[in-house]
Amino acid sequence: MKSVLITGANRGLGLGMVKYLTKHNKAENIFATCRTTSEELQNIAQAHKTLHIFNLDVTNSENYVNLSSLISKVMGSQGLNLLINNAGVTTKFTKLSLVKTEQLLENLTVNTIAPIMLTKALVPLLKQAAELNQDKPVSANRAAVINMSSILGSIAQNDQGGFYPYRCSKAALNAATKSMSIDLKKDQILVASMHPGWVKTDMGGKNATLDVETSVSGIFNTVEKLREPDSGKFLQYDGTELPW
Ligand SMILES: NC(=O)c1ccc[n+]([C@@H]2O[C@H](COP(=O)([O-])OP(=O)(O)OC[C@H]3O[C@@H](n4cnc5c(N)ncnc54)[C@H](OP(=O)(O)O)[C@@H]3O)[C@@H](O)[C@H]2O)c1
Numbered sequence: 001m002k003s004v005l006i007t008g009a010n011r012g013l014g015l016g017m018v019k020y021l022t023k024h025n026k027a028e029n030i031f032a033t034c035r036t037t038s039e040e041l042q043n044i045a046q047a048h049k050t051l052h053i054f055n056l057d058v059t060n061s062e063n064y065v066n067l068s069s070l071i072s073k074v075m076g077s078q079g080l081n082l083l084i085n086n087a088g089v090t091t092k093f094t095k096l097s098l099v100k101t102e103q104l105l106e107n108l109t110v111n112t113i114a115p116i117m118l119t120k121a122l123v124p125l126l127k128q129a130a131e132l133n134q135d136k137p138v139s140a141n142r143a144a145v146i147n148m149s150s151i152l153g154s155i156a157q158n159d160q161g162g163f164y165p166y167r168c169s170k171a172a173l174n175a176a177t178k179s180m181s182i183d184l185k186k187d188q189i190l191v192a193s194m195h196p197g198w199v200k201t202d203m204g205g206k207n208a209t210l211d212v213e214t215s216v217s218g219i220f221n222t223v224e225k226l227r228e229p230d231s232g233k234f235l236q237y238d239g240t241e242l243p244w
Helices: 012-023 038-048 061-075 101-132 166-181 210-227
Strands: 003-006 029-034 051-055 082-084 144-148 191-194 234-236
Touching: 003 012, 012 029, 012 038, 012 191, 029 038, 029 061, 029 234, 038 051, 051 234, 061 101, 082 101, 101 144, 101 234, 144 166, 144 210, 166 191, 191 210
Parallel strands: 003 029, 003 082, 029 051, 082 144, 144 191, 191 234
Antiparallel strands: none
């Protein structure tokens, strides 16, 4: 893969993805975006000139054009192979009696609207990569978008209720994945939703069942195998298909 962009790359799964890609030499250029650079991310960038850090609050769509320019500056006319919409927020368990409008709006803004608008802004670069790599099958080596979703966004698997802001925002992100997969099919751009498992990060908490390394290596093993028939699917980190 020539290029990959990961949002929310300063900690948690996003940082884990940067570590994995640099350690295994999986991408020629990594664009890691974050609101605030962490020391860990900065240290990796010092050791790997292929890692480019860009400060981005994903809700600040005015900054997308600068991000796009940076990618073009580094990549020339090669475009962008893989966009991972990873940055996300959640609220703690939210009962119907306690849910607040602000929580619903914040989750929707970060988890749904930002991935849609960022993808929209980067489609020209994804198209460029898809066109330039016509010898390759539809895949992340050509052009792909991975939306980091959650099993909590599955309507079929909701047997606990609650979590209104998070569940609704991820279910809506899943709906966006499906539409993107249809709209971008003609451009040979693959789109999928990914559930990383329950992972030990600030969001997942310490009782989570998976460590970041296991989740991230599963995610990339799965992403590497994705082909055209997988576009529009909701997948778990280990490749299992999930119900919407
Ligand atoms: N961990 C799990 O068990 C789990 C399960 C299912 C799905 N997921 C999904 O996986 C993704 C990563 O989760 P995680 O566990 O790594 O969470 P995390 O440890 O809480 O990290 C969240 C990341 O998102 C970034 N972020 C939040 N709001 C942002 C904004 N407005 N602009 C830019 N960056 C923003 C954070 O940056 P700051 O440091 O600036 O806040 C941080 O880098 C999320 O989409 C999450 O919903 C996680």
